[in-house]
Amino acid sequence: MPKQTFFNLPEEKRQTIINLAIDEFADNDYQNASISRIVARAGIAKGSFYQYFADKKELYLYLIELALQEKAQFLQYTPPPDPQMGTFAYLRWLFEAGLRFSFSQPKLTRLTYRAFFDDLPFSNETIAQAQAGSSQFFTQLIQQGMEQGDLRADLDVDSAVFLFDLVFMELGNHIMQRLNVDPAELAEKGAQVFEETAAAEIYNRFMDIFEFGMGAK
Amino acid sequence: MPKQTFFNLPEEKRQTIINLAIDEFADNDYQNASISRIVARAGIAKGSFYQYFADKKELYLYLIELALQEKAQFLQYTPPPDPQMGTFAYLRWLFEAGLRFSFSQPKLTRLTYRAFFDDLPFSNETIAQAQAGSSQFFTQLIQQGMEQGDLRADLDVDSAVFLFDLVFMELGNHIMQRLNVDPAELAEKGAQVFEETAAAEIYNRFMDIFEFGMGAK
DNA sequence: CAGTCATGTGACTGATCGGTCATATTTTTT
């Protein structure tokens, strides 16, 4: 957690620092993200930064928590329409919500993406729990789907979980790349871009592969 | 390409340098891999290194080319048994061969994995071509499979290619993690570990998902 | 043996980094 001094800061100054830090850690992996660059861009002294945060790691973990919180909140406010829907309908809703978040918060998405895949010079409970939490969530979802008869009884659960974990993290990047989404346009128009493009079409055909496979009937 | 001086070196010294460099770039991403560490471990002077290579980038790209070459050769020497086999039989063979390579050359696998996913401070033709080549290969394979009626006619090709690209790169990591394969044991016993574990079982159930989907019939 | 050319060397340069600290400034309290 940042020091109290940080929270005593005027709201605007605090937001500036956070936003610049998010940019820095979204554009560079942990080791290459530079505190020197952040303070230079924020127009504050290096010493001031260390009045707010104990060290680089504390800032980084704070950003990760912010991002995870933001995403959790976003998913919470996009409630599934029908609690009795089937497993695949739920999965499609889940992936669509995840994609919408990617489009509305590309920087935070990039940040959490990096937290999952980049090398870190330290191990951390928060990140490990987030990773484990994602796998557990999918595990439970899949087992439930099998009990309900929505999923093949002989499905290999671990393989399915691995696939979902991977794709849930990567699909946003993939779709944006396929749609040639301009990051600047995205930052400006935000989630609206999702509606204007074929994003929904793409992820649905993607989910078709999971549901029906690639093989001919 | 390294300078002639490098190739004039005694075979053993050259191999030592290459092996230590592979270790360094397999364990660290490009920016964090350290020439200073490599020369210290190799017991040569920094100046000598720069008699062999123009700069860090040249060494790195040389290693990437070596790794890609090695993998291509490995796949070449694992010829598919039946040229008339169906698309999925071929895919299974391909993924198994890729996995066998991962087990027999984990360091090189890690290296190419990084070349695909890590941030690089420069763009490069070799790496871009390897990435594009992989996608093109899968694209052609999928289209052919659709023509032969092995794959659903309404399959979204780009989505399928994305999935194969991703999984072909990641499946080795995943399976090793699931099997708790010890890197030290792997370095020692090499490809033999593949036979002694449930690796084949896992990737086959994985491929089942691609072929048949997860949905109940 | 002298001369030439290839190879080896490691101290050094300039840059960047995360982090510190003595000091200055501002705000709050008395």
Added chain:
DNA sequence: AAAAAATATGACCGATCAGTCACATGACTG
């Protein structure tokens, strides 16, 4: 107004890096 507490500052530190260069060493050549 004075004292005290909180906050801001940027020069500075030690470490590390990629890359250089003047020089040393060794090997081949005429």
